Amino acid sequence: MDAKHKIISYRQAGKVADQLHKAGKKIVFKSGCFDLFHIGHVRALQAAKNQGDILFISLGNDAWLRKYKGQGRPIFRQELRAELLASLACVDYVVIARESIANRIDHKKLFSIIKPQYYMLPPNDKALVEKRVFAKQYGAKIVFKSETRGKFASTTRLHVLLQSLG
Structure with missing residues (x-):
């Protein structure tokens, strides 16, 4: 499948998820910004995929990312x-x-549309308490994946490092 065909709308996600549930497939849900993509992202996504059959990603939009991460973000537009x-x-x-x-x-609406069996989170998620309650409402099991340790373990650290290089 062409990569761009894997980028779908909320409506399409609902239709696809319904078909997958009927086929008995296990759906994994992961959200994130994925700006300044790094090895920690790759490993977390691979671990998420290993939890089930199908991996849905909820990608933080540009406006949300600007608000959450601050000035100069995102580095890459949401489409990229x-x-x-x-x-x-x-x-x-x-x-x-x-x-x-x-x-x-x-991503509450999208999560409620997809109804995944697994909800992949980093153990240091700042909204962990809220997400536990949320996952329980939909019967989703929370699965944790630790980020890669080291100076490239987070996009924020990578962004700070790049800024320091001028």
Whole structure:
């Protein structure tokens, strides 16, 4: 499948998820910004895919990323970040989130449409308490994947490093 065909709308995500549930497929859900893509992202996505049959990514949109990460972000527009994610073999579908943040979560509607069995989170998620309650409402099991340790372990650290280089 061409990478751009893996980037779908909320409506398409609902139709695809319904078909997958009927076929007995296990769906994994992961959200993130994925700006300044690095090895920690790759490993987390591969680990997410290993939890089930189909991996859906909710990609933080540009406006949300600017608000959440601050000035100068995103480095790459949402369309480019979506295409990069969709080009990975471990990613089945990418949906650009178009929701505002509700109780520190920016993908409530999409999650409720897809109804995944697994919800992949980093153990240091700042909204972990809220996401635990949210996952329980939909019967999704939370699965944790630690980020890669080291100076390239997060996009924020990588961004700071690049800024220091001038």
